[in-house]
Amino acid sequence: MVDKRESDICIIGAGIGGLTAGALLTKQGYKITIFEKESLIGGRALSFDAASLTLENYKDLLSRFRMHVPFSEPDLEIIFKENMLAGYKLDLGYHAIGGGVLSNLNSVLSELDDHVEILESHVGFIKDDGFDFPFLSRIDKLKILPNIFRLLFSSEKTMKQLDSVSMTETIKKYGTGKMKLILEIFSRSITTVNNLDRISTGEMFRAQRNLYRGSKPVGYPKNGLGSIHQKLADFITQNGGEIHLEKPVKKILFDGRKATGVVVGDKEYSFKTIVSNILVQDLFTIADEKYFPKEYVKNIKSLKGTGSLCAYFSLKKIDSNLLGKTFHFIERNIGVDGNDAVGMIDFMATIPESGLAPPSDYLVQSYIICTPDEAKDKETLNTLRELLNKNLEKLVPDFRSYLRWAIYPAVWHLDGVAKTIDNAKSDIKTPVENLYIIGDCVKAPGIGINCALNSAKILCDALPSL
Ligand SMILES: Cc1cc2nc3c(=O)[nH]c(=O)nc-3n(C[C@H](O)[C@H](O)[C@H](O)COP(=O)(O)OP(=O)(O)OC[C@H]3O[C@@H](n4cnc5c(N)ncnc54)[C@H](O)[C@@H]3O)c2cc1C
Structure with a gap:
C-alpha cells in the first residue's frame, strides 16, 4: 500500500x-515524519534513567551504538543486582558540549520559545603536583595571545590554506613552552583525535576562535541530554509532526537520480524531501549505490569516526574546590596513535543541582581519546583505564576509599566522521535530488553535538519557509 505525502519531509x-x-522545519511550516529504529530518541547522545534498565538491556543498548563496558568496579552484575545506579541519569558514554559561539543549543531552543539550563565550566589542567584552574591565567593569555593572534583572527582565505596544514607542522613553527602544551591539548580535545598529523590547523584555529566569544568552553545541560531531546520531540509532535519509534527505514526509494520515498516494515511512503540522519557510512545499507556517482560512494565508505574510553565514577565525597570544574590532562609516550593521549575529568555533574545523581553521591565523568581500533583492544583499554584512574587520583587522592562504583564504557564510533585532514566530509546536499544528509558526519561548524545541530540549521536555511 502506498501512503502519499507529497508535501511532507521524512527524517530518517x-x-x-x-x-x-x-x-x-516544523517551525518553518513543514509536516515532519521521523522514523527511528530504536525504542528511545537521542541516538548517540541518548541518555537514560540508569535504574530503568536491566543489565541485559544496558549491554544490548550499548552494543547497538558500537560500545561495550570492558571494565567496572564492582562487576556490572553486582552494580545492577544491588541497584547501585538508582537515581542516576547517564548517557551512553560521557558527553560535554563544546562552548563558545558554536554552542547553538539555546539559540535553537529559543526559536521554539524554549530553553535548557546549562552547567558551564572553564577548563583546568591536571599536573603532577595538583592542578591549574583555569589552564590559562590572565598573564599567560597576555604572553601567548599576541603570538597566535594573527593566526587566530586571520581571514577565511588564510584559514582555508591552513586546512591542509597539520598541527604537527604548526606546533613546530609556533609552539614553545605553555603555548606548545596548549596547542597539543586543545587540538586533540577539539577533534577527539590524538594524532596531530591528522588534525587540520585551519579547523583547530576556527574552533579556538569561536571559544573566545559566547559561553564558557564546555557545558552540559542540567538533568542530562535527554531533556533537550524531549523538548525538540514535544515541539514536533505538538505541532502536527510524527515520531515513530522502533521503525527502521529499510530502503530509500528512487526514481532515477531523485529520492521519492522510503520503505518501513512492508509499507512504502512517498515524500517530497528525505533527510538522512543516520551514520553516513551506513547510507548505502538503505540506499542503492547505483543512483550515486562512484566517487561519492567511494569517499563516503572511506570516512572514519573517532573513539574513546569513558569512565563514570560515583564518589561519596569530594573536595568542594572541585565542584563544577572540568580538567584536561595529557599522557606522554603511551604508544597510542599519536603517541600522547589527551583526556578530561569533569566535575560539572557533581554540583547538587545537576540533576544527574542522587543527592548523597558525586558523579564524576571522564574520557580519554583513542582511535576506533584502539577502543576495541582490551590491552590498550586497560592502559587507558589506568591513566584515567591515575589522573582522578591526582585530583581526589585516595579516591578508591570514596568510590561507590565505576563504569568504563568504550566507544568505537564517537564522532560519526572525524574532522581531520584525511576525511573529506560530505555536503548536506547529496548528488541525488531531494535527498539530504545531516548530523555530525557532514560539513558543518563544530564537532559532535555542535556539528549535528549546526548541520540541521544549515539544512533549514537551505529549505524555504512555507
Ligand atoms: C560515548 C559517546 C561520547 C560522546 N561524547 C561527546 C562529547 O563529549 N561531545 C560531543 O559534542 N559529542 C560527543 N559524542 C558524539 C555525539 O553523541 C554525536 O556527535 C551526536 O550525538 C550525533 O548526532 P547525530 O544526530 O548526527 O546522529 P546519531 O546520534 O547517530 O543519530 C542517528 C539516529 O538514526 C537512527 N537510525 C540509524 N539507522 C536507522 C534506520 N535505518 N532507520 C531509522 N533510524 C535509524 C539511530 O538509531 C539514531 O537514533 C559522543 C558520542 C558517544 C557515542
Whole structure:
C-alpha cells in the first residue's frame, strides 16, 4: 500500500541532528515524519534513567551504538543486582558540549520559545603536583595571545590554506613552552583525535576562535541530554509532526537520480524531501549505490569516526574546590596513535543541582581519546583505564576509599566522521535530488553535538519557509 505525502519531509533517525532539523522545519511550516529504529530518541547522545534498565538491556543498548563496558568496579552484575545506579541519569558514554559561539543549543531552543539550563565550566589542567584552574591565567593569555593572534583572527582565505596544514607542522613553527602544551591539548580535545598529523590547523584555529566569544568552553545541560531531546520531540509532535519509534527505514526509494520515498516494515511512503540522519557510512545499507556517482560512494565508505574510553565514577565525597570544574590532562609516550593521549575529568555533574545523581553521591565523568581500533583492544583499554584512574587520583587522592562504583564504557564510533585532514566530509546536499544528509558526519561548524545541530540549521536555511 502506498501512503502519499507529497508535501511532507521524512527524517530518517531521531538523533540530535534529526530532532533539531525536525523541530526547526516544523517551525518553518513543514509536516515532519521521523522514523527511528530504536525504542528511545537521542541516538548517540541518548541518555537514560540508569535504574530503568536491566543489565541485559544496558549491554544490548550499548552494543547497538558500537560500545561495550570492558571494565567496572564492582562487576556490572553486582552494580545492577544491588541497584547501585538508582537515581542516576547517564548517557551512553560521557558527553560535554563544546562552548563558545558554536554552542547553538539555546539559540535553537529559543526559536521554539524554549530553553535548557546549562552547567558551564572553564577548563583546568591536571599536573603532577595538583592542578591549574583555569589552564590559562590572565598573564599567560597576555604572553601567548599576541603570538597566535594573527593566526587566530586571520581571514577565511588564510584559514582555508591552513586546512591542509597539520598541527604537527604548526606546533613546530609556533609552539614553545605553555603555548606548545596548549596547542597539543586543545587540538586533540577539539577533534577527539590524538594524532596531530591528522588534525587540520585551519579547523583547530576556527574552533579556538569561536571559544573566545559566547559561553564558557564546555557545558552540559542540567538533568542530562535527554531533556533537550524531549523538548525538540514535544515541539514536533505538538505541532502536527510524527515520531515513530522502533521503525527502521529499510530502503530509500528512487526514481532515477531523485529520492521519492522510503520503505518501513512492508509499507512504502512517498515524500517530497528525505533527510538522512543516520551514520553516513551506513547510507548505502538503505540506499542503492547505483543512483550515486562512484566517487561519492567511494569517499563516503572511506570516512572514519573517532573513539574513546569513558569512565563514570560515583564518589561519596569530594573536595568542594572541585565542584563544577572540568580538567584536561595529557599522557606522554603511551604508544597510542599519536603517541600522547589527551583526556578530561569533569566535575560539572557533581554540583547538587545537576540533576544527574542522587543527592548523597558525586558523579564524576571522564574520557580519554583513542582511535576506533584502539577502543576495541582490551590491552590498550586497560592502559587507558589506568591513566584515567591515575589522573582522578591526582585530583581526589585516595579516591578508591570514596568510590561507590565505576563504569568504563568504550566507544568505537564517537564522532560519526572525524574532522581531520584525511576525511573529506560530505555536503548536506547529496548528488541525488531531494535527498539530504545531516548530523555530525557532514560539513558543518563544530564537532559532535555542535556539528549535528549546526548541520540541521544549515539544512533549514537551505529549505524555504512555507
Ligand atoms: C560515548 C559517546 C561520547 C560522546 N561524547 C561527546 C562529547 O563529549 N561531545 C560531543 O559534542 N559529542 C560527543 N559524542 C558524539 C555525539 O553523541 C554525536 O556527535 C551526536 O550525538 C550525533 O548526532 P547525530 O544526530 O548526527 O546522529 P546519531 O546520534 O547517530 O543519530 C542517528 C539516529 O538514526 C537512527 N537510525 C540509524 N539507522 C536507522 C534506520 N535505518 N532507520 C531509522 N533510524 C535509524 C539511530 O538509531 C539514531 O537514533 C559522543 C558520542 C558517544 C557515542
